[in-house]
Amino acid sequence: MGGLLSVDSGVFEQWRQRSLAAFEIALDGFVPAGAPAGLGEAMRYAVLGGGKRLRPLLVLAACEAVHGHTEAAMRAACAVELIHAYSLVHDDMPCMDDDVLRRGKPTTHVAFGEAVAMLAGDAMQALAFEVLTPETGVEPALQARLCALLARSAGYDGMAGGQAIDLASVGKQLDEATLRDMHRRKTGVLLQASVLMGAACGPADAKATAALSDYGAALGLAFQVVDDILDVTQDSAVLGKTAGKDQDANKPTYVSVLGLEAAGRLADQLRDQAHRALAASGLTDTAWLGLLADMVVERNS
Amino acid sequence: MGGLLSVDSGVFEQWRQRSLAAFEIALDGFVPAGAPAGLGEAMRYAVLGGGKRLRPLLVLAACEAVHGHTEAAMRAACAVELIHAYSLVHDDMPCMDDDVLRRGKPTTHVAFGEAVAMLAGDAMQALAFEVLTPETGVEPALQARLCALLARSAGYDGMAGGQAIDLASVGKQLDEATLRDMHRRKTGVLLQASVLMGAACGPADAKATAALSDYGAALGLAFQVVDDILDVTQDSAVLGKTAGKDQDANKPTYVSVLGLEAAGRLADQLRDQAHRALAASGLTDTAWLGLLADMVVERNS
Numbered sequence: 001m002g003g004l005l006s007v008d009s010g011v012f013e014q015w016r017q018r019s020l021a022a023f024e025i026a027l028d029g030f031v032p033a034g035a036p037a038g039l040g041e042a043m044r045y046a047v048l049g050g051g052k053r054l055r056p057l058l059v060l061a062a063c064e065a066v067h068g069h070t071e072a073a074m075r076a077a078c079a080v081e082l083i084h085a086y087s088l089v090h091d092d093m094p095c096m097d098d099d100v101l102r103r104g105k106p107t108t109h110v111a112f113g114e115a116v117a118m119l120a121g122d123a124m125q126a127l128a129f130e131v132l133t134p135e136t137g138v139e140p141a142l143q144a145r146l147c148a149l150l151a152r153s154a155g156y157d158g159m160a161g162g163q164a165i166d167l168a169s170v171g172k173q174l175d176e177a178t179l180r181d182m183h184r185r186k187t188g189v190l191l192q193a194s195v196l197m198g199a200a201c202g203p204a205d206a207k208a209t210a211a212l213s214d215y216g217a218a219l220g221l222a223f224q225v226v227d228d229i230l231d232v233t234q235d236s237a238v239l240g241k242t243a244g245k246d247q248d249a250n251k252p253t254y255v256s257v258l259g260l261e262a263a264g265r266l267a268d269q270l271r272d273q274a275h276r277a278l279a280a281s282g283l284t285d286t287a288w289l290g291l292l293a294d295m296v297v298e299r300n301s
Numbered sequence: 302m303g304g305l306l307s308v309d310s311g312v313f314e315q316w317r318q319r320s321l322a323a324f325e326i327a328l329d330g331f332v333p334a335g336a337p338a339g340l341g342e343a344m345r346y347a348v349l350g351g352g353k354r355l356r357p358l359l360v361l362a363a364c365e366a367v368h369g370h371t372e373a374a375m376r377a378a379c380a381v382e383l384i385h386a387y388s389l390v391h392d393d394m395p396c397m398d399d400d401v402l403r404r405g406k407p408t409t410h411v412a413f414g415e416a417v418a419m420l421a422g423d424a425m426q427a428l429a430f431e432v433l434t435p436e437t438g439v440e441p442a443l444q445a446r447l448c449a450l451l452a453r454s455a456g457y458d459g460m461a462g463g464q465a466i467d468l469a470s471v472g473k474q475l476d477e478a479t480l481r482d483m484h485r486r487k488t489g490v491l492l493q494a495s496v497l498m499g500a501a502c503g504p505a506d507a508k509a510t511a512a513l514s515d516y517g518a519a520l521g522l523a524f525q526v527v528d529d530i531l532d533v534t535q536d537s538a539v540l541g542k543t544a545g546k547d548q549d550a551n552k553p554t555y556v557s558v559l560g561l562e563a564a565g566r567l568a569d570q571l572r573d574q575a576h577r578a579l580a581a582s583g584l585t586d587t588a589w590l591g592l593l594a595d596m597v598v599e600r601n602s
Contacts, residue, residue: 035457036486037469043457090423095394095415114396115468118419119461122391125426126456133449140442147448148434155427156336156344160420167416168338185337 012291016057023056024048027078030131035123042112042120043127047085049103054223054296055080058194061288062212065281068202072138076146076197079128083154084190086124089117091163097245104240125154145200153193162186166251174252180221187227188220195219195289204283211281215274215289222270223296228253229263234301271297313592317358324357325349328379331432336424343413343421344428348386351404355524355597356381359495362589363513366582369503373439377447377498380429384455385491387425390418392464398546405541426455446501454494463487467552475553481522488528489521496520496590505584512582516575516590523571524597529554530564535602572598 031047032040056077063073092099092107093114100110109117132138132146152158162185169182195216199209231246232255246253254263274293278286332348333341357378364374393400393408394415401411410418433439433447453459463486470483496517500510532547533556547554555564575594579587 032457035465036462037465039457039462039465087423090419093396093419095419116465118391118394118396119465119468122388122422122426122455123457123461125423126452126459126461129430129448129452130456133445133452135449140445144434144441144444144448147430147445148436151427151430151434154423155431156333156340156424158427160424160427161337161340164336164338164340164417164420167420 009291012288015288019057019060020053023053023060023074023077023081026074027081030078030127031082038112038116039120039123042108042116043124045111046089046108046117046120047082047124049105051081051085051103052299053081054292055084055191055194057292058191058216058219058289059198061292062195062198063201064198065212065283065286065289066199066202066204066208067285068198068200068204069138069142070201072142072146073198073201075131075134075138076150076194076201079131079146079150080190080194080197082124082128082131083150083159086121086128087154087159087163089121089124093117096163096167099242099245101242102240128154142200146197149193149197149200153189158185158189158193159187162189169252171250172252174257176257179252179254179257183221183224184217187224188217191220191223192216208281208283211277211283212289214277215281215293218270218273218277219293219296222267222274222293225254225263225267225270226297226299228255229260229267230299230301231255232260240301267297310592313589316589320358320361321354324354324361324375324378324382327375328382331379331428332383339413339417340421340424343409343417344425346412347390347409347418347421348383348425350406352382352386353600354382355593356385356492356495358593359492359517359520359590360499362593363496363499364502365499366513366584366587366590367500367503367505367509368586369499369501369505370439370443371502373443373447374499374502376432376435376439377451377495377502380432380447380451381491381495381498383425383429383432384451384460387422387429388455388460388464390422390425394418397464397468400543400546402543403541429455443501447498450494450498450501454490459486459490459494460488463490470553472551473553475558477558480553480555480558484522484525485518488525489518492521492524493517509582509584512578512584513590515578516582516594519571519574519578520594520597523568523575523594526555526564526568526571527598527600529556530561530568531600531602532556533561541602568598 028048031044034040059073059077059080088102089108091097092102093109100107108120129147133143162182165182166186195212199212271293275290278290329349332345335341360374360378360381389403390409392398393403394410401408409421429451430448434444463483466483467487493514496513500513572594576591579591
């Protein structure tokens with residue numbers, strides 16, 4: 001981790017702000033204001049409403065680590081955030097988690113009705129693949145690779161599958177291995193795919209790609225462990241979503257399975273694991289990725 | 302239409318049966334039985350449960366018309382049917398059309414619950430793009446082209462957008478132009494995309510592609526006009542879904558806007574338009590496409 005310490009956190013913060021500003025402009029341009037019958041407004045409400053933008057930052061940082069194709073990475077960043085945002089819209093609906101608050105605002109179905117929210121989520125998933133497949137500007141082979149990575153991470157073996165396990169596990173005791181599998185699919189796979197999509201935008205060799213994959217897996221799990229910790233240690237105002245929700249719903253979490261202290265230790269171990277993977281990648285410009293791993297573990301919301 | 306009459310309808314039926322048999326095997330292989338927590342069962346229930354398979358047949362017939370890449374077309378056929386089937390799952394849900402019968406069976410949310418049905422739909426959309434992006438066997442540039450066509454036809458400017466207009470138009474009087482725009486998006490665009498995806502699998506020139514696009518547009522509209530006619534002339538047992546539903550929901554249809562007789566004439570005109578487009582394509586092997594247009598207009602369910 002020696003090299004990383006030499007990066008001033010102010011420099012990272014500048015990179016983060018600059019990247020996010022460019023990302024928000026790109027995303028805004030992709031999400032149609034004019035889609036029919038309220039659909040465009042609902043889509044824009046759901047995805048332009050802020051959020052940490054961790055997945056886009058991972059795409060962009062991984063692309064910088066491999067000196068990759070900037071336009072392709074920005075499209076990948078928008079696509080992965082569209083997938084993430086659509087999943088939140090659907091997860092919040094009454095038939096799923098039935099949540100009314102997200103990022104400090106009413107959830108999409110509260111604001112637009114259930115039917116429009118469901119369609120907006122559906123259209124956001126399609127839009128993600130539309131964003132990845134422009135007429136010009138990104139090589140077709142890279143387009144196909146990015147679609148492949150995103151589709152696999154969003155589907156039955158990734159995010160949607162994890163959500164199904166999550167639903168089925170309410171009120172159940174899970175061991176740590178099962179919990180880990182659920183979270184790997186539900187959250188981890190898309191975070192890992194963000195890293196791999198960024199890496200796909202440049203000439204990463206097999207060793208670097210494998211290392212970045214390890215980094216993404218460790219970071220993905222760390223993210224969920226910290227999420228579980230924050231769910232019991234922070235209040236709704238800080239989180240911008242309903243706190244204590246998992247506990248109330250009797251859902252198994254890292255805190256319920258391991259206890260608060262051990263969960264905190266696990267998060268630190270996973271952060272170290274992420275940093276070790278970066279060190280093993282053979283890549284030199286991984287400072288942003290390292291600091292993003294720190295950000296994930298040190299965040300308070 | 303002269304050339305088409307020379308094709309024996311028994312030969313077409315043989316082609317259709319052979320194509321469908323190969324399609325069902327391919328699709329069965331793509332939809333995971335083992336996806337977690339009931340998700341795989343729900344996906345398989347929703348997409349392997351029969352149906353006319355018109356979209357896959359259009360993909361395969363268009364591919365044959367351009368002497369295209371068979372594996373790519375079969376993947377495209379499966380992908381487009383996954384999109385169609387997921388849209389039915391979501392459309393049938395209580396917050397949308399609230400339907401309990403589909404293809405003669407309980408709808409997916411009735412059989413598996415709303416949460417699993419929504420997730421199954423979401424996972425089916427992702428799976429469509431996964432099917433289009435295999436590691437090997439289909440050229441990456443063709444993969445990207447197929448993803449581009451499918452994403453655009455499924456999203457806000459296509460199917461999801463049409464569904465949003467449909468929802469917003471319940472109880473309203475629409476003129477024929479608005480009704481046509483709604484149906485073009487809701488049903489037509491995906492049917493047209495099926496033809497274009499098949500055509501993309503081979504070396505179709507600009508003239509042929511434009512003609513096939515016209516064919517797809519005419520066929521797509523004809524399909525919906527006939528759907529509206531069948532909704533009032535057939536009963537639920539024949540249709541395998543709830544008949545008279547649009548009328549009961551006070552939805553504008555071609556029958557309510559034009560009357561039954563004029564709607565029938567429009568369907569015949571659109572069929573002629575489809576045939577003329579094929580004649581103008583410069584392609585010789587369009588017999589299956591022509592007979593599919595006939596099938597769309599002459600069907601009774």
